[in-house]
Each structure stands twice: as structure tokens, then as C-alpha cells.
Amino acid sequence: MMITSASFVKSINGTDKILYDGKFQVAFVGRSNVGKSSLINSLVHEKLARSSKAPGKTKHLDIFLINNKFYFVDFPGYGFAHAPGDERERYRKMMMWYFEYSEVKRRKVIHIVDSVVGMTDFDMQMVEYLAGLHIDCVIIANKIDKLSKLDQKKQIEEITKQASGATVIPYSTKTNEGRSSILSMLEHTI
Numbered sequence: 001m002m003i004t005s006a007s008f009v010k011s012i013n014g015t016d017k018i019l020y021d022g023k024f025q026v027a028f029v030g031r032s033n034v035g036k037s038s039l040i041n042s043l044v045h046e047k048l049a050r051s052s053k054a055p056g057k058t059k060h061l062d063i064f065l066i067n068n069k070f071y072f073v074d075f076p077g078y079g080f081a082h083a084p085g086d087e088r089e090r091y092r093k094m095m096m097w098y099f100e101y102s103e104v105k106r107r108k109v110i111h112i113v114d115s116v117v118g119m120t121d122f123d124m125q126m127v128e129y130l131a132g133l134h135i136d137c138v139i140i141a142n143k144i145d146k147l148s149k150l151d152q153k154k155q156i157e158e159i160t161k162q163a164s165g166a167t168v169i170p171y172s173t174k175t176n177e178g179r180s181s182i183l184s185m186l187e188h189t190i
């Protein structure tokens with residue numbers, strides 16, 4: 001698949017008619033600072049995602065229309081360890097609303113992890129949560145350029161073991177390694 005157009009549509013934080021229009025939705029989730037904004041920008045070859053540097057500061061889903069055909073849905077990044085309880089609770093509710101109670105029927109999740117750090121507790125919670133809902137999910141092991149070839153292999157094996165059967169794609173937003181794998185995966189899904 002080639003991405004030929006990408007534009008910001010709107011931010012939502014509750015039900016909205018955009019969720020009912022039947023278009024396929026690709027949701028991007030991940031901890032703050034894993035490179036979620038960089039990944040979206042690298043996929044569309046443009047600076048699109050509005051990234052918030054402060055964990056928990058963004059309470060909205062940012063929605064982008066891709067190729068006039070499907071949506072990218074950018075979840076707020078989250079630093080669970082540093083977030084106060086009520087922010088954590090708000091995030092949990094947003095996830096539950098979007099994944100369990102919204103009208104979106106056709107979707108895939110792109111879950112970004114930091115390949116240097118590996119799966120954190122939060123990442124594992126996310127994997128288990130989405131697997132429990134039988135939501136189609138792919139894991140992007142980002143920042144792979146930071147590792148030696150040997151460590152890349154080790155980390156990818158480790159992350160794959162913890163991925164609950166999801167495909168793991170090594171990625172670098174610096175070199176665009178993995179970009180064609182993601183685009184071909186989207187081609188076959190949407």
C-alpha cells in the first residue's frame with residue numbers, strides 16, 4: 001500500500017459520528033516517548049501527529065483520514081508509572097469506551113513498544129487486555145536502530161514471547177526499517 005494522502009480530521013473524547021461511518025480504524029497505542037508520533041509521521045511521510053510531550057496531558061483521540069479510505073486513531077501516550085490515579089482511571093475508561101462500547105467494528109491496533117526497554121508492565125497489560133477482547137493487534141518494536149544486530153535478535157525474540165501471538169515488527173523511525181512491512185500488513189487487512 002502507498003499512503004497518498006493523510007489529513008487531520010478531529011480530536012474526540014467521547015462518542016462522535018465519525019465512529020459510526022464504517023471506515024476501518026487503525027489505532028496506535030503505546031507508552032509516552034516510545035516514538036508513536038514519529039512512527040505515524042514516518043508512515044505518512046509527513047509531520048502529522050500532534051504529540052504531547054507531557055504524559056497524560058492529552059485526553060483526546062486524534063483522528064486522521066488516510067487515502068480517503070480509513071482512519072489512523074492516535075491514542076494519548078501514557079506513562080503509567082508517573083500518572084496519578086485519577087488520570088490512570090480516565091485513560092482506562094477511554095480505552096474501555098473505544099474498544100468495548102463504541103460502534104467501531106472494523107479495526108486493528110498498532111501497539112508500539114521500545115525495543116531497547118522491552119515490554120513493560122503497562123505493555124503487558126495492554127497485550128493482555130486486547131488479546132482478551134480478541135482485537136487484531138500488531139506490535140511494533142521501535143527504536144531498533146539503537147541496538148546491535150545481536151541485541152536486536154535477542155530483544156525481538158523476547159518481545160515475541162510476550163506478544164500473545166501478535167506479529168512483532170522491528171521498526172526504526174530514523175531509517176524507516178519496517179515501514180514496508182507495516183504498509184503491506186495494512187494492505188492485507190483493510
Ligand code: GDP
Pocket residue numbers: 030031032033034035036037038039051052077142143144145146171172173174
Ligand atoms: P511519543 O511520545 O511516543 O509520540 O514519542 P516521539 O515520537 O515524540 O519520540 C520520542 C523520542 O524518541 C524522540 O526523541 C524521538 O526522536 C525518539 N525516537 C522515536 N523513534 C525513534 C527510533 O526509531 N529510533 C531512535 N533512535 N529514536 C527514536
